[in-house]
Amino acid sequence: MSTSAAETLEWLFRPAQSDSGIDRKALASLLVELARAVEPKSCAQPAGVSAVDPRLTQLRDLLVGHEIEVLGRLREVIEDPEQLGAAVGRVLPTAVASSDSRLGEVLAPALEKATAASIRNDPRALIDILYPVIVPAIRKSVGDTIDNTFQSLNESLRQSLTWRGLRWRFEAWRTGKAFAEVVLNHTLIYQVEHVFLIHNHTGLLISHVAAEDAASQDPQLVSSMLSAIQDFVRDSFQGAGQQGVDTLRLGDLRLWCEAGPLAMIVAVIRGNPPEELRRTLRDVLSRIHEERRQTLETFDGDSSGLADIEAHLSDCAALKQEGPRARRRGFPWYVFLLAFLLVGIAGGVGLWRWEIAQKMAQEQAQIAMEQARIRAAEAERRAAEQQRWSDYVDQLRAQPGLVVAESGERDGKFVVTGLRDPLAADPAAILRESGVDPARVVSRWQPYQALDAIFVLRRIEASLQPPASVKLSIEGDRIVAVGSATPRWLLRARAAARNLPAGGPALDISQVQNLAEGVVGKLRAQIQARDIRFNTNESLPAPGQDEMLDELAAEINELTALVSNMSMMVRIRVTGHSDDIGPGTYNLSLSLARAGAVVALLKKRGVPADLITIGGAGQLDPLDVRGSDSARTLNRRVSVAVRLEEEQ
Amino acid sequence: MTVAIQKKICMLGGFSVGKTSLVKRYVESVFSEAYLTTVGVKIDKKSVTLGDRVVNLILWDLAGEDDMSSLRMSYLRGSAGYVLVADGTRPATLEMALSLRRRVEAEHGPLPFALLINKNDLREQWAISDGDLEELRRNGCWVRPSSARTGEGVEDAFTDLATRIVR
Numbered sequence: 152m153s154t155s156a157a158e159t160l161e162w163l164f165r166p167a168q169s170d171s172g173i174d175r176k177a178l179a180s181l182l183v184e185l186a187r188a189v190e191p192k193s194c195a196q197p198a199g200v201s202a203v204d205p206r207l208t209q210l211r212d213l214l215v216g217h218e219i220e221v222l223g224r225l226r227e228v229i230e231d232p233e234q235l236g237a238a239v240g241r242v243l244p245t246a247v248a249s250s251d252s253r254l255g256e257v258l259a260p261a262l263e264k265a266t267a268a269s270i271r272n273d274p275r276a277l278i279d280i281l282y283p284v285i286v287p288a289i290r291k292s293v294g295d296t297i298d299n300t301f302q303s304l305n306e307s308l309r310q311s312l313t314w315r316g317l318r319w320r321f322e323a324w325r326t327g328k329a330f331a332e333v334v335l336n337h338t339l340i341y342q343v344e345h346v347f348l349i350h351n352h353t354g355l356l357i358s359h360v361a362a363e364d365a366a367s368q369d370p371q372l373v374s375s376m377l378s379a380i381q382d383f384v385r386d387s388f389q390g391a392g393q394q395g396v397d398t399l400r401l402g403d404l405r406l407w408c409e410a411g412p413l414a415m416i417v418a419v420i421r422g423n424p425p426e427e428l429r430r431t432l433r434d435v436l437s438r439i440h441e442e443r444r445q446t447l448e449t450f451d452g453d454s455s456g457l458a459d460i461e462a463h464l465s466d467c468a469a470l471k472q473e474g475p476r477a478r479r480r481g482f483p484w485y486v487f488l489l490a491f492l493l494v495g496i497a498g499g500v501g502l503w504r505w506e507i508a509q510k511m512a513q514e515q516a517q518i519a520m521e522q523a524r525i526r527a528a529e530a531e532r533r534a535a536e537q538q539r540w541s542d543y544v545d546q547l548r549a550q551p552g553l554v555v556a557e558s559g560e561r562d563g564k565f566v567v568t569g570l571r572d573p574l575a576a577d578p579a580a581i582l583r584e585s586g587v588d589p590a591r592v593v594s595r596w597q598p599y600q601a602l603d604a605i606f607v608l609r610r611i612e613a614s615l616q617p618p619a620s621v622k623l624s625i626e627g628d629r630i631v632a633v634g635s636a637t638p639r640w641l642l643r644a645r646a647a648a649r650n651l652p653a654g655g656p657a658l659d660i661s662q663v664q665n666l667a668e669g670v671v672g673k674l675r676a677q678i679q680a681r682d683i684r685f686n687t688n689e690s691l692p693a694p695g696q697d698e699m700l701d702e703l704a705a706e707i708n709e710l711t712a713l714v715s716n717m718s719m720m721v722r723i724r725v726t727g728h729s730d731d732i733g734p735g736t737y738n739l740s741l742s743l744a745r746a747g748a749v750v751a752l753l754k755k756r757g758v759p760a761d762l763i764t765i766g767g768a769g770q771l772d773p774l775d776v777r778g779s780d781s782a783r784t785l786n787r788r789v790s791v792a793v794r795l796e797e798e799q
Numbered sequence: 800m801t802v803a804i805q806k807k808i809c810m811l812g813g814f815s816v817g818k819t820s821l822v823k824r825y826v827e828s829v830f831s832e833a834y835l836t837t838v839g840v841k842i843d844k845k846s847v848t849l850g851d852r853v854v855n856l857i858l859w860d861l862a863g864e865d866d867m868s869s870l871r872m873s874y875l876r877g878s879a880g881y882v883l884v885a886d887g888t889r890p891a892t893l894e895m896a897l898s899l900r901r902r903v904e905a906e907h908g909p910l911p912f913a914l915l916i917n918k919n920d921l922r923e924q925w926a927i928s929d930g931d932l933e934e935l936r937r938n939g940c941w942v943r944p945s946s947a948r949t950g951e952g953v954e955d956a957f958t959d960l961a962t963r964i965v966r
Contacts, residue, residue, distance in 0.1 A: 353877030355805045355857060368829040371805055375842040375857045376830060382873045383838045452805035452855075452879070 175207060299426040341422030342471035346464040347374050348439065349415045350450050354378030357414060357450060358457050360464040362471075367419070377417055381408070411436045413447035418467060428470060435463050536587065540565050543585035550576050552601040565592045572601035574609050602655035604630060611658060615640070615647050618797040619718035621663055628656050635664035635717045637795065666719065666795050674710045675793045678703065678723075682774075682788040683749050687730070690744035692752070692789075700749070703791065704756030711762065714795055723758070724792040725750050726766040728773070730783035735769055743767030749789040803853045806964050808845075809875050811903070812884035813895035814863040817917045820947040821884060825954065826858060835862045840874050847961040854961040858882075870899070872906055879964045880911035882956060887916045887925040887944065911963040912941070913956040919944035920951075 212219075228234045247254060270277050316334075323330040344365035348357040356374035367373060381395035395415075399406035405420045409432045416436045420428070439460055440447065446457065537560075544558045544567060552575025558567040565587065571578065578596065582589055600606070604625045611630060617623060621634035632644065641663060648658035666672070681703050684693045692700065711721045727746030729738035746765045754760050775782035812818045819832060819841070826843035834841040845856040859874055875881070883900060885893040896914060903910065914935065916927060922944075935942045941959060945952030 350877070353807045353879075354859075355807055355877070369827065369844060371855060371857060372827070372829050372842050372844050375807070375859065376834075379838060379840045379842060379859065379874060382871065382876075383840070386871055386873055452807070454803070454805070 178207065295426060295429065341420050341424040341428070343418050343420050343424075343428070343468050345370070345419040346467045347377070347417040348460060348464060349374045349378055349417060350447070351410070351413055351415055353450070353452065355450070355452050357447070357454060358460045358464055360461055360468040362468050365419075374417070377406075377408070378415070381415070407432060409433050409436050411440050413440060413444070416464075416467075431470065432467060435467055439463055539586045543582060543587050546581055546585065547578055550581070551603040552576070552606055553578065554599075563591070567592070568595040569597070570599040571596035572606050573598055574606045575601065600652075602652065604628065604656040607651065607656050611647060615644055617644070620797065625656070630656050630658045631662060632658065632660045633662045635666050635719070637797070638665055638667045641665055666714075666717070671710065671713055671795070674706060674713065675795070678706045678710065678791055678793050681706075682790055684784070685745055685787040685789070687732070687783075687787065688741070690741060691748050700752050701756060704753050704758050707753070707758050707762075710793065711759070718797065720796045721762055722794040722796055723763045724766060724794065725753075725763055726768050726772075726790050726792065728768050728786055728788050728790065729770050730786045731770045731773065731778070732783065739767050739769035742769050745789050803855055804965065805855045805857055806879040806961070807877050808856045808858050808960065809878045809881040810858055810860045810884065811870075811881055811896070811899045812863055813886070813892040816863060816884045816886040816889075816892045817947045818863065818882070818884035819860055821915065821917055821945060821953060822858065822860070823947075824950060825957070835860065839871050845957050847957050849958075849961060849965065852965065854965055856957060856961060872902070875903060875907055878907065878910060880913075880960050882960065883912055883914045884945075885914070885916050887918045887927050888921055890926045893927055893931075911960055913960045914940050914942040915945040915952055915956055916942065917945050917947060919946040920948045
């Protein structure tokens with residue numbers, strides 16, 4: 152049936168005829184005709200047929216009762232919109248699937264209207280649907296454009312200042328093209344060596360075309376591996392979404408991949424292809440998709456009968472941009488001129504550069520000489536300093552009381568460590584005279600006592616303080632004291648000599664005369680043995696004492712003269728005494744008066760008064776304590792005591 | 800006229816069952832084995848002649864894994880069939896092969912496959928009995944012992960697989 156769906160429905164909805172539905176008269180005549188054909192004698196008249204005849208109804212039921220029932224059910228379905236909707240829904244997909252292109256044509260305007268209305272109502276829904284598709288597409292397109300721009304900018308910069316660049320500018324101005332385009336046209340030299348068309352689903356090679364003289368491995372294996380690498384990249388880097396690798400680069404060899412919904416085109420390009428080539432690949436890919444969609448969808452590894460696809464790929468594989476062609480032959484005037492100019496310029500520049508180089512070489516030589524001189528001076532200075540330092544250390548080593556344990560140079564400083572007797576020479580003072588910069592010297596000295604005779608001597612001098620009458624000197628390994636000294640000093644000196652450390656020089660005091668012995672001692676004993684006698688109550692010496700006084704004064708003077716040679720001084724103590732008769736205080740003053748009288752008499756006899764001191768003992772220091780007159784006579788006296796002192 | 804068609808075949812199996820060395824002598828190979836450890840797959844080609852047709856089996860040798868989860872199932876996409884390899888001396892590798900089969904069927908539906916139980920030259924060390932193999936055959940598996948050393952079973956497996964695929 153060729154009527155359209157609309158007509159079918161219309162026919163179904165045509166209003167039903169009356170229940171009788173049948174022209175009963177015509178039917179009756181038909182039946183009479185039928186009877187006559189069977190039985191010619193029958194002459195029944197159809198006029199006798201009544202309008203309502205239950206037998207006809209029965210006949211109708213018999214003949215078409217089933218159809219009437221089916222039609223009734225169909226009518227019910229058609230008249231109930233719900234049931235009709237369900238029924239049409241069941242058959243619609245099949246109808247659409249089996250329909251030809253006219254369905255698309257019929258539906259297109261309605262769908263366009265519906266889509267337009269839907270977008271007007273709520274654009275968001277469409278945006279949500281298209282978003283995952285459009286955004287990557289836009290991103291890719293923007294990326295490509297930027298790549299293009301960069302490439303052209305890069306080339307422009309590279310070319311804009313050369314002669315060729317200027318020529319291309321002229322060409323761009325003359326032809327009205329963008330300069331970048333002109334540059335790209337001239338500079339990109341490339342050749343498409345292989346083009347693979349790879350089935351997305353299986354990774355199998357659909358078709359492969361190679362340029363002449365292009366070598367490669369088995370294209371079937373290569374295409375599967377490329378497909379595996381695409382999968383690998385997609386799986387490994389989730390962020391890449393559904394896009395795979397679109398460029399692989401190895402030296403001057405590039406693989407450009409353009410993925411379509413069913414197949415991927417991969418071009419292996421040697422050189423520097425323009426972005427335009429990518430558009431070409433994309434176009435070829437989409438053309439193949441358009442023309443052989445069915446083949447691509449059902450591709451199962453059988454590549455036979457794909458000559459048209461191969462032809463498309465061949466178009467790509469033929470693409471290349473040759474390098475600049477060689478110029479026509481002829482006398483190379485320009486080259487000659489250019490070479491001449493270049494030689495001239497090169498010569499000029501060369502001369503100029505040579506002069507500069509000479510000048511620079513001279514300057515460098517001068518600088519080098521100056522540097523060498525400075526280095527030599529520095530080395531000399533350092534050597535001199537080293538010499539001064541080693542002289543200084545030698546000097547320190549020569550010093551008694553200084554023991555150099557270590558000396559050397561460390562971290563730019565001179566270092567010396569060792570032991571130093573506090574009495575030894577001061578290393579700092581020696582350093583000042585050495586000429587070595589004290590700031591560069593680090594010294595560490597530990598104190599110790601040296602056993603050199605000179606230090607022992609100094610320590611003895613410091614501790615014993617020998618009188619001027621004693622001279623200390625070093626003789627061999629001994630320290631010898633010569634002169635005279637008081638017994639008290641001699642006692643201390645002996646103790647000090649005993650305390651000197653073993654192994655060091657010894658102190659010899661055997662040549663020091665004890666002042667308490669010898670001539671001085673004798674004279675002193677004589678003086679002290681003399682007493683000047685007095686009569687009772689008299690403050691002047693008894694008669695007949697002058698001789699005694701003369702002798703006493705002479706002895707004192709002799710002693711004074713004697714000890715003055717020894718840098719000693721004599722001190723005379725003149726003490727008056729009385730007997731025990733009379734009051735003590737009287738006796739005391741009497742004794743003082745007696746002493747004063749004797750002193751005066753001694754002065755008269757030449758004894759220097761400043762050597763004499765006066766004292767009165769009264770009756771408290773009697774010579775004889777028996778209390779007899781003779782004893783009292785002995786006790787009325789003046790006694791003299793002698794003390795020797797070192798000269799101040 | 801000879802017609803050449805291509806079919807993608809995946810080689811699957813546990814770690815060190817010897818599937819790479821099993822096919823080494825029988826395939827055309829341009830890629831090094833380093834691809835297995837880097838990209839996780841190495842592509843070889845095995846041509847099988849069936850009457851007037853040449854079937855180029857493009858073999859995707861997938862890196863053997865003991866951890867099944869790390870297998871890149873995306874590599875199996877578009878496979879016309881696959882070869883499972885197990886090591887006869889290690890029953891666990893047979894388990895692994897069967898579980899790989901289940902996984903492939905779950906994701907890609909039933910596909911023709913061949914199961915090779917490798918290291919037949921070490922038959923005395925096998926831990927898989929003939930009964931086990933019989934049981935597998937009864938369950939519809941195409942299963943053969945194989946040996947990388949002698950090459951036993953390899954040609955058979957590819958020829959049989961190719962036949963079933965292009966039927």
